[in-house]
Amino acid sequence: xxxxxxxxxxxxxxxxxxxxxxxxxxxxxxxxxxxxxxxxxxxxxxxxxxxxxxxxxxxxxxxxxxxxxxxxxxxxxxxxxxxxxxxxxxxxxxxxxxxxxxxxxxxxxxxxxxxxxxxxxxxxxxxxxxxxxxxxxxxxxxxxxxxxxxxxxxxxxxxxxxxxxxxxxxxxxxxxxxxxxxxxxxxxxxxxxxxxxxxxxxxxxxxxxxxxxxxxxxxxxxxxxxxxxxxxxxxxxxxxxxxxxxxxxxxxxxxxxxxxxxxxxxxxxxxxxxxxxxxxxxxxxxxxxxxxxxxxxxxxxxxxxxxxxxxxxxxxxxxxxxxxxxxxxxxxxxxxxxxxxxxxxxxxxxxxxxxxxxxxxxxxxxxxxxxxxxxxxxxxxxxxxxxxxxxxxxxxxxxxxxxxxxxxxxxxxxxxxxxxxxxxxxxxxxxxxxxx
Ligand SMILES: [Zn+2]
Numbered sequence: 001x002x003x004x005x006x007x008x009x010x011x012x013x014x015x016x017x018x019x020x021x022x023x024x025x026x027x028x029x030x031x032x033x034x035x036x037x038x039x040x041x042x043x044x045x046x047x048x049x050x051x052x053x054x055x056x057x058x059x060x061x062x063x064x065x066x067x068x069x070x071x072x073x074x075x076x077x078x079x080x081x082x083x084x085x086x087x088x089x090x091x092x093x094x095x096x097x098x099x100x101x102x103x104x105x106x107x108x109x110x111x112x113x114x115x116x117x118x119x120x121x122x123x124x125x126x127x128x129x130x131x132x133x134x135x136x137x138x139x140x141x142x143x144x145x146x147x148x149x150x151x152x153x154x155x156x157x158x159x160x161x162x163x164x165x166x167x168x169x170x171x172x173x174x175x176x177x178x179x180x181x182x183x184x185x186x187x188x189x190x191x192x193x194x195x196x197x198x199x200x201x202x203x204x205x206x207x208x209x210x211x212x213x214x215x216x217x218x219x220x221x222x223x224x225x226x227x228x229x230x231x232x233x234x235x236x237x238x239x240x241x242x243x244x245x246x247x248x249x250x251x252x253x254x255x256x257x258x259x260x261x262x263x264x265x266x267x268x269x270x271x272x273x274x275x276x277x278x279x280x281x282x283x284x285x286x287x288x289x290x291x292x293x294x295x296x297x298x299x300x301x302x303x304x305x306x307x308x309x310x311x312x313x314x315x316x317x318x319x320x321x322x323x324x325x326x327x328x329x330x331x332x333x334x335x336x337x338x339x340x341x342x343x344x345x346x347x348x349x350x351x352x353x354x355x356x357x358x359x360x361x362x363x364x365x366x367x368x369x370x371x372x373x374x375x376x377x378x379x380x381x382x383x384x385x386x387x388x389x390x391x392x393x394x395x396x397x398x399x400x401x402x403x404x405x406x407x408x409x410x411x412x413x414x415x416x417x418x419x420x421x422x423x424x425x426x427x428x429x430x431x432x433x434x435x436x
Contacts, residue, residue, distance in 0.1 A: 003042045004024070004039075004042050004415075005043045005044075005415060006023075006025075006041035006044045007052055008044060009021070010047075011052065013052065013366070014367070015344050015351075016344060018051075019035075020035070022037040023052060023366070025372040026415070028372050028415035028416075029370070030372050033368055049378070050376050050377065050378055050409055051376070052375070052377075053085075053375050054364055054365050054374065055411065056084070056350045057350070057360065058081065058088070058328070059251065059357070060230070061091050061301060061302075062302070063091050064305065065111060066097070067097065068095060074108070074111050075116065075117075077303070078116040078120070082117050082411040085377065086328075087363075087373035087411060088119035088363060091120065093122070093123050094125065098154055100130050105140065109122065113431075113432070117418045117424065117429065117430060118413055119363075119413060120430055122141075123143065123144035125143075125145075128161055131165060135171060139432065139435055141435055142171055145162075145174070147175055147176065147211055147214075148179050157181075171225070172226075173219075175226065176229055177229070177276075178207045178275070179206075179207040182210060183202060186204060186207070187202055189202075194314045196273055198315070200261055200280075209233060209236055212228055212231075219243075219247065219248050225248075226249075227248075227250065227251070229300065230276060234286025234289075234290065237295045241290075241295045249298070250297065251300040252298075252300075253324065254299065254328050255274065255324060258399075259278050259284070260278060260279065264278050265278075270312070270313070270314070270315055271311050272322070273318060273320050273321075274304065274320050288340075291349065292345070297349075297356075298357055299328065301325050302324065303324045305323040306321055322398050323398075326390070326392060327385055327399050329346075330385065330407050332346045332349070336379075343379070351364045352364045352365055360436070371414060372412060372415035376411070377408055377409060378407055381405070383403075385397055385400060386400055
């Protein structure tokens, strides 16, 4: 364990300012930020020209453990996370077994406490028969509901059950929002299709809009905290803006902003197949504008790895999902470098907003008294994202070949160095993220 770290003469970046100075970390906390500090520290980080930002919080990942660990594990996923400057993650319940009760939840927390390099917590998944458990389990980021995505036993589409869920309890409800009946109907129209270009036609805009409309109504009826995961349409964003409810929030993924059809399906085939689907450029542009305006508050990666072998199967058989936890920050630093947004925007969307949305204590900000989850970045470093460098067990990225400006140099979790320029330091493990 490292007791103390002094960051000398770094560019300190927060969601509101950029300034040169020193940052002193003691016993896992940021204790002092000053123009110049002369204190003794066990580790002194003194690199010219680097910037220090709050560690990224990724509120939406699938690390596949237990049960599907040939695709990823909590260990391998957390390693990819810290490579990407992510210091805390929230993981989704569609593992094997599904995370739908106390036993499966504590099993995940136990695995993470032994193997995760980053801080962690896990959603509890809703089924038709575990309503009482959803509000009873302790310290989870929220309840994950799959409305319209056939994810094993976790499809909850029945209005009465949803009403009961929204009526009882106060915990955040995070939803995969696509209308199941619309998807089934469209599936009939395209049955037997082996053309991935049909994917966004089956899971069409109307399926997403219909479901989100229904969820907003439920949330407003019971004033219940709602978070729409991975928003994909401008129409939904407009509905959310018009709802004027501060207890409804949403997120967007890098892939829904940066990729669009038909080009992504031409180039990547089923590698670009994810749920909800990547749509046309018009939608990506609208999502970007809504992110800039604040209708969309945060970025989550929906890191959902599958092996290349699985993804190379024909459309109809290939699974939906792509990795993303390690490429999100470099891609957003690049967007800021290109002037499409500010570095302050990036820190808001990737660090501060997830903490605010989920009520995470003492994380998401580079502020005295906060946890020392920190990412050291080189804003000028040019590099090319490549399948060859992927840390995730899946071994590929949809952004293979993309030129980036801005990269993660080192990552610190609870005041401990866990990653630096290709090397991982694995002795100290992450902690369970405490929800307020
Ligand atoms: Zn997901």
